[in-house]
Amino acid sequence: METVGLCHTDLSMGVGGAITDVPKILGHEGTGKVLKIGSKVTHVAVGDPVILSFTWCGDCSPCKSGAPGYCYEFPQGNFIMNDLDETYVLDGQKIDGKFFGQSSFAKIGIVNGPSVVNVKHLNLDADTLAKFGPLGCGFLTGAGAITNAGEAKKDESCVIYGLGGVGFAAIMAAKIAGCNPIIGVDINEKKFDLAKKLGATHVIKGGDDAEVSKQIKELTGGHGAELSLECIGGSRFVQNAVDNACHLGKIVYVGLAGMEDVISIPSFPFMIGGKKLIGCTEGNARPYEFIEKMIGWHAKGQFPIEELQKTYKIEDFQLAVDDMKKGNVIKPILKY
Ligand SMILES: NC(=O)c1ccc[n+]([C@@H]2O[C@H](COP(=O)([O-])OP(=O)(O)OC[C@H]3O[C@@H](n4cnc5c(N)ncnc54)[C@H](O)[C@@H]3O)[C@@H](O)[C@H]2O)c1
Ligand SMILES: [Zn+2]
Ligand SMILES: [Zn+2]
Incomplete structure (x- = not known):
């Protein structure tokens, strides 16, 4: 090594x-x-x-x-x-x-x-x-979750919960895909300047789920996000992301929680909203292809x-x- x-x-x-x-x-x-x-x-x-x-x-x-x-x-x-x-x-x-x-x-x-x-x-x-x-791993997961699992599209509103290695790769991939707005959520405000530099159009301080929801709705025209990525780790954040997704919204879940963790989602709004909750391991990526794709982005200055x-x-x-x-x-x- x-x-x-x-x-x-x-x-x-x-x-x-x-x-x-x-x-x-x-x-x-x-x-x-x-x-x-x-x-x-x-x-x-x-x-x-x-x-x-x-x-x-x-x-x-x-x-x-x-x-x-x-x-x-x-x-x-x-x-x-x-x-x-x-x-x-x-x-x-x-x-x-x-x-x-x-x-x-x-x-x-x-x-x-x-x-x-x-x-x-x-x-x-x-x-x-x-x-x-x-x-x-980390960058493959974040970039792959947005690109492969989330099938990010131009002008789609995108929220990324958790600005670690996974979340930052996701922000860069969302920018490459042309998502707009790109909203980063984290409890640690130290991450915000860099998040904005690398592609986040907005950042929200996490911790108070109701306040996070309010701000996401405001930034996404009232209905919520089209694409969300949970990369903190835990059902609470998944539930919040599902809540903050618009009708037909895609929620990709990668965070690692304890083995006892259970996701509990109010079923009626999930059903009438046609929301899609997608579990995602290692960004749905084939390392032997996707690593080279990221190296290509890096060479072009996009990553x-x-x-x-x-x-x-x-x-x-x-x-x-x-x-x-x-x-x-x-x-x-x-x-x-
Ligand atoms: N599914 C997969 O294939 C896969 C692959 C890699 C990592 N992971 C998981 O993804 C998650 C992220 O990994 P990482 O390496 O980026 O972690 P990290 O520790 O670098 O980042 C996690 C971020 O979440 C933030 N956070 C913590 N509590 C929060 C809260 N209440 N509200 C908002 N933000 C909060 C932290 O401040 C931190 O910035 C971990 O759970 C990790 O185990 C999953
Ligand atoms: Zn890892
Ligand atoms: Zn196998």
């Missing part, structure tokens, strides 16, 4: 986090270079520069239909490794080293083939590749991810986590 981005999912899957309590090496926005390949791997060679993304099986019906984010093996391959083997052992304790098929909070990893996106043909210099780890990032030495891991939590940086990049 050369670099790895920090995504909120690393934090929520950390100590006491969701899904599984087995000890694990987290990290899932890695970039690096191939040191060795397995006998069945044909799409990369030793020495190739790569961006790492999530893993999928390739054999199930969603994988075969080109929707690897909905692989039936997704939870097992990306989050849960209860049947740990002897690959990673610390003090006699077996450890999951296949988080998102990669566990890139480790300098050397044994990465699943499907997680590896070869970018050799793009001839990126080392500094540029170093920035691209979050294209494997200025540098504005979101700050690079930390891997030793300063905790500082990066604290800075992200405080909103001092949107997307920390850790460098080995």
Whole structure:
């Protein structure tokens, strides 16, 4: 690994986090270079520069239909490794080293083939590749949620709840699609200037759901938003987004909440409004295509991810986590 981005999912899957309590090496926005390949791997060679993304099986019906984010093996391959083997052992304790098929909070990893996106043909210099780890998760998720799942259209009103790495990628993608207005909602006002710089036409301070609703309705001609993206994490925000959607509005949900979280939506307005609530994993994206699409936007200056990032030495891991939590940086990049 050369670099790895920090995504909120690393934090929520950390100590006491969701899904599984087995000890694990987290990290899932890695970039690096191939040191060795397995006998069945044909799409990369030793020495190739790569961006790492999530893993999928390739054999199930969603994988075969080109929707690897909905692989039936997704939870097992990306989050849960209860049947740990002897690959990673610390003090006699077996450890999951296949988080998102990669566990890139480790300098050397044994990465699943499907997680590896070869970018050799793009001839990126080392500094540029170093920035691209979050294209494997956070940016893929936000930009893909708007572009693929939300099918954003020109002049559509768009609300993005949560201005983290996912939300900022969504803002940039909404701008590329020509959405208008683009409204960002966050409790942390530190994020607002940058959100406006990168494409938000309006920002709203979150926290008071009734006030958020009032302002969204005012900014969208009274009826609510045509496209909404929930990227905070939790049913409360989804419910609020459904409430604030106009008739025929699309609400895309990506935030990660606890396993017990239940979305509860008043059914009548949902039905007569013809609203569409869309669950979305990894931006409905095929990493092997969508990462290159984002690199194309970046080359054209439409996806200025540098504005979101700050690079930390891997030793300063905790500082990066604290800075992200405080909103001092949107997307920390850790460098080995
Ligand atoms: N579905 C997927 O495939 C997928 C992929 C990546 C991340 N995620 C999830 O998406 C979410 C966002 O990830 P991220 O890395 O951008 O996180 P982040 O921590 O960088 O950003 C979250 C933002 O939400 C804001 N927020 C918190 N409480 C709020 C409130 N009450 N009102 C308004 N804003 C509030 C925070 O201030 C922060 O800016 C997380 O839940 C993460 O686990 C899902
Ligand atoms: Zn599959
Ligand atoms: Zn992630």
